[in-house]
Amino acid sequence: xxxxxxxxxxxxxxxxxxxxxxxxxxxxxxxxxxxxxxxxxxxxxxxxxxxxxxxxxxxxxxxxxxxxxxxxxxxxxxxxxxxxxxxxxxxxxxxxxxxxxxxxxxxxxxxxxxxxxxxxxxxxxxxxxxxxxxxxxxxxxxxxxxxxxxxxxxxxxxxxxxxxxxxxxxxxxxxxxxxxxxxxxxxxxxxxxxxxxxxxxxxxxxxxxxxxxxxxxxxxxxxxxxxxxxxxxxxxxxxxxxxxxxxxxxxxxxxxxxxxxxxxxxxxxxxxxxxxxxxxxxxxxxxxxxxxxxxxxxxxxxxxxxxxxxxxxxxxxxxxxxxxx
Numbered sequence: 001x002x003x004x005x006x007x008x009x010x011x012x013x014x015x016x017x018x019x020x021x022x023x024x025x026x027x028x029x030x031x032x033x034x035x036x037x038x039x040x041x042x043x044x045x046x047x048x049x050x051x052x053x054x055x056x057x058x059x060x061x062x063x064x065x066x067x068x069x070x071x072x073x074x075x076x077x078x079x080x081x082x083x084x085x086x087x088x089x090x091x092x093x094x095x096x097x098x099x100x101x102x103x104x105x106x107x108x109x110x111x112x113x114x115x116x117x118x119x120x121x122x123x124x125x126x127x128x129x130x131x132x133x134x135x136x137x138x139x140x141x142x143x144x145x146x147x148x149x150x151x152x153x154x155x156x157x158x159x160x161x162x163x164x165x166x167x168x169x170x171x172x173x174x175x176x177x178x179x180x181x182x183x184x185x186x187x188x189x190x191x192x193x194x195x196x197x198x199x200x201x202x203x204x205x206x207x208x209x210x211x212x213x214x215x216x217x218x219x220x221x222x223x224x225x226x227x228x229x230x231x232x233x234x235x236x237x238x239x240x241x242x243x244x245x246x247x248x249x250x251x252x253x254x255x256x257x258x259x260x261x262x263x264x265x266x267x268x269x270x271x272x273x274x275x276x277x278x279x280x281x282x283x284x285x286x287x288x289x290x291x292x293x294x295x296x297x298x299x300x301x302x303x304x305x306x307x308x309x310x311x312x313x314x315x316x317x318x319x320x321x322x323x324x325x
Contacts, residue, residue: 055133088295
């Protein structure tokens with residue numbers, strides 16, 4: 001692929017690195033490197049406190065969006081602050097902050113104008129990608145965690161004792177093994193799966209990725225039952241949050257831009273209905289920012305359009321009259 005990559009090498013921001021094959025394989029992977037935990041009792045070294053922690057998020061990014069949904073559902077506005085990066089990330093500085101219609105200044109009081117500054121402040125010799133979301137500790141002035149699912153889990157439980165909405169539990173003990181198993185499937189087949197389709201380097205890679213993605217969607221369309229409101233119960237769990245963020249982007253981004261055109265979201269009536277039910281939950285609709293999503297994905301930095309030689313699989317639509325309702 002050979003497009004320049006943006007990453008830090010030994011604490012120095014590089015917006016123009018020629019990728020090695022190893023780096024290029026990591027291009028679409030959203031794995032966090034900071035993995036500390038906030039706990040209610042503080043045994044982890046990070047105790048849950050009001051106004052101590054801060055989120056740097058991108059409403060465009062489906063991984064970051066997981067965290068803003070949990071933040072909204074748990075009503076953490078008064079406990080954990082939020083700064084919003086600009087959706088156009090193919091700038092010389094990558095993800096940037098600033099007072100614009102599509103971004104905020106750094107509200108954590110650090111004065112950062114680029115997200116890579118938070119990484120350097122946390123680890124002076126940091127080497128790797130600069131990704132969102134970032135959970136920042138204002139007290140020790142460093143990143144606590146940048147793994148979206150782990151941050152979502154912390155927001156779900158750690159702040160209940162100091163004002164989080166304890167009525168909302170997205171990770172109930174009785175369902176945890178099922179949630180964990182489904183989350184790993186969603187992450188592999190759907191959340192990372194759409195990026196595997198987008199970044200396929202040849203026809204065989206593309207065909208494999210398409211099979212993985214639509215195999216998962218076909219399976220869960222069949223497994224959803226009409227007498228259960230959400231994936232695993234009548235109340236939403238972290239699994240619903242994880243499936244929602246790629247699916248809500250599917251019609252606008254992944255189907256047309258990533259060439260995932262075998263089926264449309266509307267061809268999955270149960271999955272589409274699930275997306276609508278989640279969107280209708282209090283506070284979730286406000287986290288879905290199509291101004292960010294469309295600006296980010298259609299800003300010309302997605303190499304998909306320039307990856308020639310791959311023929312999309314045709315849409316699985318039966319045009320015969322009366323063949324389908």
